[in-house]
Amino acid sequence: MKTDYLISGAGASALSFLDVLLAETDATVVVVDRRDAPGGHWNDAYPFVRLHQSASFYGVNSRHLGAERGPHQDITDPKYELSTKSEILHYFHDLMENTYLPTGRVTYLRMSEHLGEGRVRHLLTGEITEIDVTQKIVEAGRWGDAGSIPATHTPSFEIAAGATCIPINDLPRYAPRHKAYTIIGAGKTGMDAAIWLLENGAHSDQITWVRPNDYWLLKRESILNHPARFDSTVNAFAKELEIAATVTDISQFCDQMEQSGTWHRIDTSVTPTRFHAAVCSSSEAAALAGIKNVIRKGHVTQVAQGGMTLVEGAVTVPQDTLFIDCSASAGVVMTGGFPPVFDGNTINLNLIRPFQPLFGAALIALLEAKVPDPEIRAACTHSVNFHDTPAEYIAQMLPAMMNQQAWSKVPVVKEWMERTRLQAMNHLMAGFDPGDQVKLELLGRFGPASKAAFKNIPNLLAAST
Numbered sequence: 001m002k003t004d005y006l007i008s009g010a011g012a013s014a015l016s017f018l019d020v021l022l023a024e025t026d027a028t029v030v031v032v033d034r035r036d037a038p039g040g041h042w043n044d045a046y047p048f049v050r051l052h053q054s055a056s057f058y059g060v061n062s063r064h065l066g067a068e069r070g071p072h073q074d075i076t077d078p079k080y081e082l083s084t085k086s087e088i089l090h091y092f093h094d095l096m097e098n099t100y101l102p103t104g105r106v107t108y109l110r111m112s113e114h115l116g117e118g119r120v121r122h123l124l125t126g127e128i129t130e131i132d133v134t135q136k137i138v139e140a141g142r143w144g145d146a147g148s149i150p151a152t153h154t155p156s157f158e159i160a161a162g163a164t165c166i167p168i169n170d171l172p173r174y175a176p177r178h179k180a181y182t183i184i185g186a187g188k189t190g191m192d193a194a195i196w197l198l199e200n201g202a203h204s205d206q207i208t209w210v211r212p213n214d215y216w217l218l219k220r221e222s223i224l225n226h227p228a229r230f231d232s233t234v235n236a237f238a239k240e241l242e243i244a245a246t247v248t249d250i251s252q253f254c255d256q257m258e259q260s261g262t263w264h265r266i267d268t269s270v271t272p273t274r275f276h277a278a279v280c281s282s283s284e285a286a287a288l289a290g291i292k293n294v295i296r297k298g299h300v301t302q303v304a305q306g307g308m309t310l311v312e313g314a315v316t317v318p319q320d321t322l323f324i325d326c327s328a329s330a331g332v333v334m335t336g337g338f339p340p341v342f343d344g345n346t347i348n349l350n351l352i353r354p355f356q357p358l359f360g361a362a363l364i365a366l367l368e369a370k371v372p373d374p375e376i377r378a379a380c381t382h383s384v385n386f387h388d389t390p391a392e393y394i395a396q397m398l399p400a401m402m403n404q405q406a407w408s409k410v411p412v413v414k415e416w417m418e419r420t421r422l423q424a425m426n427h428l429m430a431g432f433d434p435g436d437q438v439k440l441e442l443l444g445r446f447g448p449a450s451k452a453a454f455k456n457i458p459n460l461l462a463a464s465t
Helices: 012-024 040-044 085-103 142-146 168-177 188-199 227-246 250-259 282-289 357-370 374-380 390-407 411-417 424-428 437-444 446-463
Strands: 002-008 029-032 106-109 112-116 119-122 128-130 132-139 164-167 180-184 207-210 215-219 274-280 300-304 307-310 313-316 321-325 346-348
Touching (some): 012 029, 012 040, 012 357, 040 085, 180 188, 180 300, 227 437, 227 446, 250 446
Parallel strands (some): 002 029, 002 132, 180 207
Antiparallel strands (some): 119 128
16 A cells, blocks of 8 residues: 555544645545544543533634524523534544545554554454555654553552452443542543532532632633633733743743733632643632642552552542542653654644644644745644643743744744634734724734733743742
8 A cells, every 4th residue: 555644643633634734735644543443532521521611723724613603592501512422423523524535545444553663454354554654654642651541540549359440431320329528530531420419419518629720711701812812811821921021930921921811720729730721711710719628648549449549648438339439641741852743754633732632733734735945844734732720821922822823924824824724813803993903902902912921931930849
């Protein structure tokens, strides 16, 4: 078999890359996927999971995801434009079956893994296929392979005989059999489990929540990607840069992000130490704050009927407690450095903008198709790591700003960014009146604030170590 490109993985980032490559070139592509359907981790996600970000700029460049916006939609609904698992899987499955494969330029090898150098092994038969890749191999699954997802995650704690401990995927099936619930994990998955229980009739007193850490959260209503919320959303992002440009330590940054209304927390009596950029509405945060039985004794080491052992002590729980393991972490801080995005005959789909891997994958495909200069490619693709703490997040602002600056200087990239649906700002700018002085002044804050933040961040990080 012969092909121009081999893409290892068929998750969201892989398909975002594929979508632009097909649109901008006449290349042939083989997609190699360990799963039996496209969509990557979405195939294994828990049934009630939703997008964390707006569907308006999630997915691939060529096709809208979710319902078209209408005048009667309640944009303040906590679930506004947060597509469900089933919607997302249908979207990716339909793209592969009815858009990409019919081009005749795409071959999809499901239930297969790429062993390297174009060698592909079928997971059921073990058969090896040698693929002659004439252009490049695209590594799309490195981050996914490094992380873990609830469905396949192995708990780091012991489960004693008689205790019922499940991944969040099984919550709808097991919840009716129990009257007490213990959520293990403080992140977005744990939040989703708690919200699901509350929305389905569980009382907050029935829930115990193990939270070894507390997290800063993005307040959803402050960053809504809708033109009706242009002023508040643009102000929030400009304010973040202005805060980063002026504060002298990390605690000041966090305090001012909260005061600005961009960040918030579940428990105002506890100062969070973590930040994964999880998005949560004020109403959801208030509901979560109603859960008072919060365990902060470190990580769990054992669960048993009637109790748990944690690093800092033991606690009792009702005998028939359902333990819900929400300790998997898909977002992983990569250690040991990154290979470059453009690495000889390999393209690594590293993150190049915080929180937006699909945007980055599409832009990398555009660079591959339209910008052959290796120095320009390198300037546009500084790798952005994931983050566990506010300090790590602030540090990743620097490569992101360097990329943003480089993109603005490449005409083909700048033009693409002004029209792609994957650029969140384009949806905020819908119907923009160039004579609107208030909005122009808001947009005018970005340039000076970005330059000042870029200068101050190294000092801010040095003062906080």
